[in-house]
Amino acid sequence: MGEKFANRYWGSRTPAKSKAEFFGAVTTPAPSGEGDIATIRMFGPIDSWGGWWGVSTTDIGQVLDELPDTVVRVILRINSPGGEVSEAVAILNMLRAHKSSITAVVDGLAASAASVIAAGCDETVMSPGTQMMIHSPWSIAAGNATELRKTADVLDNFESTLIEIYSGKAGADHDWPGLLAEETWLNSQAAVDLGLADRIAVIPDAGETATPGGDPDDDNDDVEDTTDILVASIIPTPVASASGTPTGKETAVAFSDDQLNTMRASLGLADDADETAIMSAVTARPTPQLPDGVVTIDASALDELRTQAQAGVEARAHQKREERDRYIDNAISRGKFAAARRDNFVKLYDADPEGTRAIIDELAENTIPVAEAGFDADGETVAAADDAAVAAFAARMGFTNGAR
Incomplete structure (x- = not known):
């Protein structure tokens, strides 16, 4: 349909x-x-x-x-x-x-x-x-x-x-x-x-939560150490206790017992470590290093690589189209099907090159005369045996009498 x-x-x-x-x-x-x-x-x-x-x-x-x-x-x-x-x-x-x-x-x-x-x-x-x-x-x-x-x-x-x-x-x-x-x-x-x-109307949907039957989200598997994330999430931003001009002095931050215990455990400190020891341990943590096999690259160099990769993709696509056209035109010249059906076979080839080749290879040669045998209602040349070939191909592809 x-x-x-x-x-x-x-x-x-x-x-x-x-x-x-x-x-x-x-x-x-x-x-x-x-x-x-x-x-x-x-x-x-x-x-x-x-x-x-x-x-x-x-x-x-x-x-x-x-x-x-x-x-x-x-x-x-x-x-x-x-x-x-x-x-x-x-x-x-x-x-x-x-x-x-x-x-x-x-x-x-x-x-x-x-x-x-x-x-x-x-x-x-x-x-x-x-x-x-x-x-x-x-x-x-x-x-x-x-x-x-x-x-x-x-x-x-x-x-x-x-x-x-x-x-x-x-x-x-x-x-x-x-x-x-x-x-x-x-x-x-x-x-x-x-x-x-x-x-x-514009109807809001249910939003992005979980897809039934989907796999759990494993996006955090590559995080080697979550301590930095943990500390950042539990240390509140200092807020001035009174109005006036800041003096540049550090303001003490009060943590709850649960926060202190969490940070001590994450940083491997003793149970009695105070806020000063905790902040010192956070400051002393080494700068995270890139994992083995991961390198940085200049943005302009990355853009050039992407441009070259895209050019390669386009060249390969052009090569495949030329290969497709040569194969289909060769089949037409050998009388496997009429030239009027070329566009249909091109579409089938683009969807499934291997399967389409297998079917065309099985078609007998010279079943469709190369010379014009008549004209259809639109003026396109149609070989007399073309309908039988198309019907056989449609049956192979599963097109029977199912309504669409």
Whole structure:
């Protein structure tokens, strides 16, 4: 569901390095003091494949299962181009089944299947300047006329599902088939006016605390000695006891017994060491040294190294693009697929070079005539056997009759 390939990290879009870059959850106590609030950030495509392809029902299920029992409200923040209809409906039903109230907040875009989730929650809030898009579902299919007619029937069934959800939110009085067929885009106010959203507002989330299922923060493992931090945290800043001009004399600082005991233990002093001995021990501490293997470098030299590294990265990227183009153009010249399909294979190659090479290598040569065999509706040349090759490739990549 959505523009072809728009919901995958193919082509010029760089794949996320980790799922946490576009999907995760945090919790914090509710302002009322009764229970906790959880924020789930769904900032990517909706896709059953999971991984860096998108957010799946498995991802949502794991997060919901790991939320504390004290959570009474879930804020689902959405910025998504959409994805698979059935996956979105399953995610929506999992959220509805959770004991907490669910508030959907559109932070950027809730398009296609993402609008199904946004509109189906207990409350739908459009952040200022955001967009929602609804349209009829589409699919990629291959086969004879009978198979294609079956696919059309499946799409009609999926559209009835969308209308059921949208009508449940905004009522059945709207021309939903017409709105879906037109691919209707709604700004924040239009979404509220149509009834697919309840209001426009900026909704604070639960804040950055702990991610359910995440690893503990080990950022302090490289601190060799915490005594300096400890002393700095427990020695208060001296404050003048009376008004007037400072004399330059040191002002005595009074410590509590607990503070004194903590500092004595940290500095390895005797139990009866007084404030003077403690301050002397702090002053005498050696200046911290850099760990072995760590060196300092002039800022200008560091900048030069970074510039050179970036130039190397760009040169390597250019080299990879040239290698890709040579490989794909060679496959076209050998009749493995038509030149009209070049851009599609470029996108697939950028996403998975090794897998795409394996598939292209298996394609028979000279199955697609190099000479023009006809023209499509846009005037592009299309070889007669090209459709069969594309259908076979689509089947290899898992594109069947699943609606998107």
